[in-house]
Structures are given as C-alpha cells and as structure tokens.
Amino acid sequence: MPLGTIVRLLGKQSQMGYLDEVYNSVEDLSSDYFQTKACKAMLLKPLNAASSHCHRLKINIDDTKPREVYVCKDTSCYAHCAFSSVPDTLCKCGKVMEYAGDRPENDAKTAAAGSDNGVFVIGSQKFITTDDLQIGNVKIKVLQTRINSAVLYAEVGHDFVDLVFGLLSVPLGCVTKALSQRLSKGCIDNLYRSIAGSAEGCMGPDYKRMLLAPELAPFFGSGASQILEAAESAPKKIKVDSRFSCFKIGGFSNLGRCREQAYRYNSSYGCNRHEFTYCQNTTKTAEICELDPKLHGVQNSNCDAYVKQGPQSFMVTDDLHVRPLTLDSSLRVVSEGKVQMKDLVEKEVALTKLQIMELQRAALMTCEALSSVLLPPKKKKKNLKHLMY
Incomplete structure (x- = not known):
C-alpha cells in the first residue's frame, strides 16, 4: 500500500514520523505549484499497483478505485485512444478528461489465483504471529542555531519538495526494502523479514516479489522512488468492444x-x-492506452516531477511541513522557535544520495527529520552520579 494511502486512511494520524505533515503540506499547497492538478490528486490518493490482488483480501481497507477510467469526451479530439486512471488529467488537446466508468476486471491470471483459497499465501495454511509481527545531489539553504542544536527551516527549490512529496506515492514495501535495517520503529521490519525468510514456500514466487519489491502504479514514479530504486508498473492498455468515439x-x-x-x-x-x-x-473495437496524468497537454519538461519547476522557493520546517517561502512565514517560524536573530546562522548544503535516503527514513521515524540528518549527533550527557562511585 502506498504511504500516502496509509496516512489518509488513518486520518493523518499515522504516527509514521512526520509523513502526516508532508500529507498536510500537499493538501494545503495550491494546485498552481504542481505540474498539473492531477499531480496533487496522485499524491493525496495514490494508486496501488497490486490493487487487483488486494481487493480480493477478506479485509481490504484501501478504498481507492484503480479501475476508474477517464477519457476526453470530445469526439473530434485528435488524441485518439487515450485514457487515464486519475481524475483531472488533461487530454493532449487540453481538455479535462471525464469519467467513463470502471474498466471490467478481465485478468484471467488474477481470477485463477483466487481458486487456491489465498491471495498472496498458498492454500489455507496456519501461522504463528508474535506480538512484534515477526513471521543526485540537491542543494538547500538551512537556517539553524549557531550551537547546532536545531534546524528551524530549510529554504529549498522544487526538486527537494518533489523528493519529499513523492514519498507519499511509494509503497511501504519499497521503503522497507531500500532502507533495510534502518527502520527500527514499529514491526514492519519483522514482517518483511518473515516474508523473505520463514514464510518461504507459503506463497508463489510472483506474489513474493510483489510483496518484497512492490511496484508503483503507472506514472506514479518520482525522484523519491528513483532514490529508493522502486520500479514503476507499465502503463495499462484496455480493449473495448466499441469504436473509441462511441x-x-x-x-x-x-x-x-x-x-x-x-x-x-x-x-x-x-x-x-x-x-x-x-x-x-x-x-x-478499440485499444485505449493509459495517459500520463503529469502531462500538461503536449508540453512537459520533467515527466517524473509532481511539483512545477520554476523560481519559487519553499520553506521546509524540521517536521517536514512544506509551504511557500515568504518573509512573513520566515519571521513566524523564528518567532515560534523563540530564537534571536543573532543566534541563527544560514548554511548551504549539498545533499548526497545517502543523506536523501536518511531523510526518507527520518520522515517515518522522528519529529526532527532535518536536524537528525543535517546536524551532528547530540552527545549523550555523562551520568555524574555514576562517576562518583
């Protein structure tokens, strides 16, 4: 399940680090800052590439509708045989695509898979589950205190914001696979290792790969998924028993x-x-092909980006809340931090791939994501009472 879906279903109270703040930032940010209006919808309600299997689970809490089909209703449109699974997608002619119904479920392999009484696991086997569920370089400016105790905020461009927002569309399994042992909070690591180890032989190889290395839905890839080396599913094609204009x-x-x-x-x-x-x-008959919701008509400078490129700067606070950078917002953060201007210092930092991965990990783990990655680790205070003996 994509991380953004988990945050949404838990009412933005997922307690997964500060992904809730990232989600709130996407909600609050105007659609004008994204490549298209559909990009914002993709982050707030990302599609699950394995939804055709997940909907057969006895308990399926994911309420997304991946089978929805949107097409341009203009019969004279020159962009023939194109559809999208995301609302507000723009046709190549510039018109907004409209809902045309849900595509029929015609995946024979998926239907056949239901005959063995399981979805991912083979047959009706029994298991023991323990209580802990065991079975690019980017440049930013950082405003921090002189004594390296905290980061107030970072002044960033669209590329950094895209790395943060794109995390919402990445499946949880991809993050666990990429960050390996560094996700110490919660039980997800144990669950992942169970599939890779003790659950051997309990599921088919295709389903095992689907859980251990899940793919993103078509066109949901971004800089964040590239850093995590998460693959993207191929665009879908649908055959309809009708002329496309009909x-x-x-x-x-x-x-x-x-x-x-x-x-x-x-x-x-x-x-x-x-x-x-x-x-x-x-x-x-007609075969319709899936269109990239990130495309703005026929022009697009970066097909992977959710956030529109431009000179606009953004403010990212230590808890990963993103907003447009203004003088008013800057002064408000400094005031709330109760820090005098003379005690602040601005530094320019070029983030490495490792630091970006650490930031992605921190987004799920801590309420001080920027400080945990950009500042030196805090020294533990010595226990004076212990030294007396």
Whole structure:
C-alpha cells in the first residue's frame, strides 16, 4: 500500500514520523505549484499497483478505485485512444478528461489465483504471529542555531519538495526494502523479514516479489522512488468492444451503441423503415492506452516531477511541513522557535544520495527529520552520579 494511502486512511494520524505533515503540506499547497492538478490528486490518493490482488483480501481497507477510467469526451479530439486512471488529467488537446466508468476486471491470471483459497499465501495454511509481527545531489539553504542544536527551516527549490512529496506515492514495501535495517520503529521490519525468510514456500514466487519489491502504479514514479530504486508498473492498455468515439459518448455502460437497432422515419416513403444504425467505420473495437496524468497537454519538461519547476522557493520546517517561502512565514517560524536573530546562522548544503535516503527514513521515524540528518549527533550527557562511585 502506498504511504500516502496509509496516512489518509488513518486520518493523518499515522504516527509514521512526520509523513502526516508532508500529507498536510500537499493538501494545503495550491494546485498552481504542481505540474498539473492531477499531480496533487496522485499524491493525496495514490494508486496501488497490486490493487487487483488486494481487493480480493477478506479485509481490504484501501478504498481507492484503480479501475476508474477517464477519457476526453470530445469526439473530434485528435488524441485518439487515450485514457487515464486519475481524475483531472488533461487530454493532449487540453481538455479535462471525464469519467467513463470502471474498466471490467478481465485478468484471467488474477481470477485463477483466487481458486487456491489465498491471495498472496498458498492454500489455507496456519501461522504463528508474535506480538512484534515477526513471521543526485540537491542543494538547500538551512537556517539553524549557531550551537547546532536545531534546524528551524530549510529554504529549498522544487526538486527537494518533489523528493519529499513523492514519498507519499511509494509503497511501504519499497521503503522497507531500500532502507533495510534502518527502520527500527514499529514491526514492519519483522514482517518483511518473515516474508523473505520463514514464510518461504507459503506463497508463489510472483506474489513474493510483489510483496518484497512492490511496484508503483503507472506514472506514479518520482525522484523519491528513483532514490529508493522502486520500479514503476507499465502503463495499462484496455480493449473495448466499441469504436473509441462511441466509447467516449457511452462509456463502459453503453458499449453496444455501435450495433444497436433503431427505427428511422423515411420521408420519401412516408413510413418508418427498420434499419441498423451502424457507424460508418466498420471497426467495432478499440485499444485505449493509459495517459500520463503529469502531462500538461503536449508540453512537459520533467515527466517524473509532481511539483512545477520554476523560481519559487519553499520553506521546509524540521517536521517536514512544506509551504511557500515568504518573509512573513520566515519571521513566524523564528518567532515560534523563540530564537534571536543573532543566534541563527544560514548554511548551504549539498545533499548526497545517502543523506536523501536518511531523510526518507527520518520522515517515518522522528519529529526532527532535518536536524537528525543535517546536524551532528547530540552527545549523550555523562551520568555524574555514576562517576562518583
């Protein structure tokens, strides 16, 4: 399940570090800062690439609808045979795609998989579950205290914000795989190791790979997923039993309109003549291909980015809350931190891949994500009472 889905389903009280703040930041940020309006929807309600399997679970708490199909309803549009699974996606002609129904579930492999009484696990086996669930370089400016005790905020560009926001679309299994033993909070590490170890032989190899190295839904990849080396599923193709222009009008609920019978009044004979209203084009099937929701019409400078490129600077506080950088917001953070200006220092930092991965880990682990990565570790105070003996 994508991290953003977990945060949303838990009412932004997931206690997964400060991902809740990241999610709130996406909600609060105007759509103008994203490549497209659909990009914001992709982060707030990311799709699960394994949804066709997850919906067969006896308990499935994910309420996303990955089978929704949106198409351009303009029958004269030149961008033929394109669809999207994300609302507010722009067609190449510039119009917003509209809902055309839910695509039918026609994956024979998925249907056959349900015959063995399990989804991921083979057969009706029994298990023991213990109480702990065991089975690029980016440049930023940092405003911090002179004594290295805390980071107030970082002044960042769109590239850093995209790395933070993109984490919401990454499946939890990808993060666990990439960060390995560094996710010490909670029981997810134990659950992951159980699938990789003690659960050997209890599930098919395809399902095991799906859990240990889950893929992102098509076009949900970003700089964050690239850092974590998370793969992205191939775009879907759907075959419809209709001409595409008829499908635009009728959607999945009225695919038979190409072949329906009708009566027409023929004035030359003064009577009704029974005839078929066949479309002029004899082709009655179409294959529609999934369109990238991040595309803004036919122009797009960075197909992986959620956040729009530009000169706009953003403020990221220590708890990973993101907002546009303004003088007012800067002064407010300094005031809330109860720090005098003379005690502050600004530093420019070039983050390495390792630091970015540490920041991704910190986003799930601590309420001081920036400080934990950018400042030297705090020295533990010596126990004077112990030294007296």
